Amino acid sequence: MGTPTNSQIAAALDELGDLYELDGASIHRIIAYRNGARAVRETSVSVAELALAGRATELAGIGATLQEKILALTTDGAIPALEKLRARFPPGLVELTKLPGLGPKRARRLYEELGIDSLDALRSAAQQGRISALRGFGERAEQALLEAAETYARTGPPTRMLLSRALAVGDELIHAIGAVKGCGQAVLAGSARRMAETVKDLDIVATADDPAVLAAAVAALPQVQDSSTPGTHAVRIRTHSGVSVDVRIVTDDQFGDALQHLTGSKEHNVALREYAVRRGLHISEYGVLEDATGLTHRCASEAEVYALLSMDYIEPELREGRGEIEAALAGTLPRLVRASDLKGDLHCHTVASDGTASMQEMAAAAAAAGYEYLAITDHSASMGFGADVSADELRRQIERARELDGTLEGFRLLIGSEVNILPDGSLDYPDALLAELDWVVASVHTSFRMPAAAMTGRILSAIEHPSVDCIGHLSGRKLLEREPYEFDLDAVLEAAARTGTMLEINANPERRDLNEHHAQAAAQAGIRLVINCDAHRPGGFSGFAVHRPAAAHACWTWLISWVVGVRACSG
Numbered sequence: 001m002g003t004p005t006n007s008q009i010a011a012a013l014d015e016l017g018d019l020y021e022l023d024g025a026s027i028h029r030i031i032a033y034r035n036g037a038r039a040v041r042e043t044s045v046s047v048a049e050l051a052l053a054g055r056a057t058e059l060a061g062i063g064a065t066l067q068e069k070i071l072a073l074t075t076d077g078a079i080p081a082l083e084k085l086r087a088r089f090p091p092g093l094v095e096l097t098k099l100p101g102l103g104p105k106r107a108r109r110l111y112e113e114l115g116i117d118s119l120d121a122l123r124s125a126a127q128q129g130r131i132s133a134l135r136g137f138g139e140r141a142e143q144a145l146l147e148a149a150e151t152y153a154r155t156g157p158p159t160r161m162l163l164s165r166a167l168a169v170g171d172e173l174i175h176a177i178g179a180v181k182g183c184g185q186a187v188l189a190g191s192a193r194r195m196a197e198t199v200k201d202l203d204i205v206a207t208a209d210d211p212a213v214l215a216a217a218v219a220a221l222p223q224v225q226d227s228s229t230p231g232t233h234a235v236r237i238r239t240h241s242g243v244s245v246d247v248r249i250v251t252d253d254q255f256g257d258a259l260q261h262l263t264g265s266k267e268h269n270v271a272l273r274e275y276a277v278r279r280g281l282h283i284s285e286y287g288v289l290e291d292a293t294g295l296t297h298r299c300a301s302e303a304e305v306y307a308l309l310s311m312d313y314i315e316p317e318l319r320e321g322r323g324e325i326e327a328a329l330a331g332t333l334p335r336l337v338r339a340s341d342l343k344g345d346l347h348c349h350t351v352a353s354d355g356t357a358s359m360q361e362m363a364a365a366a367a368a369a370g371y372e373y374l375a376i377t378d379h380s381a382s383m384g385f386g387a388d389v390s391a392d393e394l395r396r397q398i399e400r401a402r403e404l405d406g407t408l409e410g411f412r413l414l415i416g417s418e419v420n421i422l423p424d425g426s427l428d429y430p431d432a433l434l435a436e437l438d439w440v441v442a443s444v445h446t447s448f449r450m451p452a453a454a455m456t457g458r459i460l461s462a463i464e465h466p467s468v469d470c471i472g473h474l475s476g477r478k479l480l481e482r483e484p485y486e487f488d489l490d491a492v493l494e495a496a497a498r499t500g501t502m503l504e505i506n507a508n509p510e511r512r513d514l515n516e517h518h519a520q521a522a523a524q525a526g527i528r529l530v531i532n533c534d535a536h537r538p539g540g541f542s543g544f545a546v547h548r549p550a551a552a553h554a555c556w557t558w559l560i561s562w563v564v565g566v567r568a569c570s571g
């Protein structure tokens with residue numbers, strides 16, 4: 001094989017994490033591999049090349065051990081530890097650990113005690129009633145496993161979805177569950193509540209005086225296609241839209257405990273538990289146990305859980321196990337950016353390129369969203385849409401926008417462009433025309449697969465251009481669809497900081513770049529960040545919710561200054 005790509009390396013590290021978990025390794029080791037995989041996936045340059053240069057350890061989350069494994073994969077095409085583990089466990093076993101209700105420990109017992117090494121083997125064992133005979137399983141667990149295995153066989157391994165879809169399905173469900181008689185409240189937990197980039201399944205925590213009654217009612221909701229045998233406090237459902245949902249039902253006095261646990265992330269929970277143990281406390285989804293007194297505190301709210309640990313409340317968006325606990329103890333957590341902090345938007349499209357509405361309609365929608373200003377930034381000439389904005393057309397747009405702006409009370413309409421950065425780093429309008437614009441976003445939209453050095457040079461040329469105010473969606477990824485292009489982040493940050501070029505956090509749910517790591521690094525470098533919805537239609541200004549996490553992470557430094565006074569606004 002050639003040099004492994006970042007996704008191949010990440011897949012190998014993930015597999016190592018899965019196999020170590022089966023092997024009963026410590027949670028720290030497992031998390032180290034999972035975090036490592038995530039770090040590799042989010043790195044914008046070739047990690048194999050970094051490892052060859054002995055520099056992969058410079059990445060947060062990659063230590064000497066992981067670097068050694070990456071190096072082995074790069075030079076020998078294989079990781080010895082991975083080969084050894086693969087030889088030890090049958091290939092179907094990892095798949096089994098992904099079944100809801102199973103997990104590595106129980107999957108391994110099924111393998112060792114009943115020889116179950118695949119989904120098929122699991123199904124026939126369950127049908128023959130062999131699983132319920134096993135200590136700690138029982139008939140209900142056997143039935144649930146059979147159903148889970150059958151669903152899995154039908155629909156394949158769980159695929160992730162964009163946060164926007166997760167929130168749409170999730171919001172409908174929590175309303176439906178909340179409206180069931182006897183339900184107190186129903187809220188989203190899990191990765192959707194943390195506003196993660198993508199979501200595997202939804203997690204919902206609901207309260208009821210009689211959880212079993214609510215569990216049965218949830219399974220009977222019209223949105224539900226099938227459900228695993230409802231337990232008394234939990235039910236796993238699959239919606240007609242194909243989304244899996246874990247619903248946990250608790251009484252009011254444990255709502256905070258359950259919500260905290262099920263919001264995660266797993267990494268956050270592990271770190272939180274470790275800290276608690278050092279203070280003589282044991283946190284679980286049922287309460288906080290005080291070692292000294294043997295007393296279990298039940299928490300009706302999450303705030304009580306964090307207060308019991310003598311730390312500041314941590315917003316779900318920050319619960320990723322990246323130092324938020326230390327910050328909460330030190331009182332240095334950031335205040336999250338909220339929709340109401342946004343004063344305007346500097347990236348949107350109209351019918352002149354690939355948008356659906358006119359300038360007027362977009363301006364009216366932005367004003368209705370509470371914004372004070374909006375920049376129209378249609379794509380430039382070389383994008384190849386039916387209606388590309390030629391230089392002459394852009395000149396007419398400038399006039400139209402200025403005229404329209406004159407008619408708008410208390411609202412500033414800016415005229416700009418989202419200029420394509422051509423492969424050679426040049427822009428596709430004459431310099432004199434670009435200089436006439438209020439605002440220029442430069443983005444890469446074509447030829448993504450360039451060597452990192454060339455891509456970096458291409459972006460740097462745009463940054464150095466005197467008329468470029470901002471680089472749009474730096475990384476070019478489309479979540480679940482297209483990997484980011486490779487480029488040297490440090491070089492880009494250096495140039496952006498030096499030239500005062502802003503960087504965008506794009507709120508389109510499939511983009512969301514800068515990602516949270518890059519946003520944090522940019523903020524630390526003193527670069528101004530712009531949050532844009534990249535709206536292509538009047539309804540597109542409501543995307544803010546999904547870029548909160550990146551903004552939140554950028555806030556870590558307190559350096560962030562939201563763009564309010566752009567050149568044209570102040571001038």
Ligand code: DGT
Nearest residue numbers: 190191199200201203261262263264265266269270
């Ligand atoms: P995903 O993959 O998008 O569904 O991400 P999550 O975070 O929603 O993960 P999920 O659905 O597997 O689990 C929901 C939450 O339950 C998770 O965020 C934290 C908690 N949790 C799950 N497994 C464990 C575990 O092994 N240990 C601890 N401490 N917490 C866990």
Ligand code: CA
Nearest residue numbers: 190191201202
């Ligand atoms: Ca989940």
Ligand code: CA
Nearest residue numbers: 201202203246
């Ligand atoms: Ca789940």
Ligand code: ZN
Nearest residue numbers: 347349418534
């Ligand atoms: Zn755009």
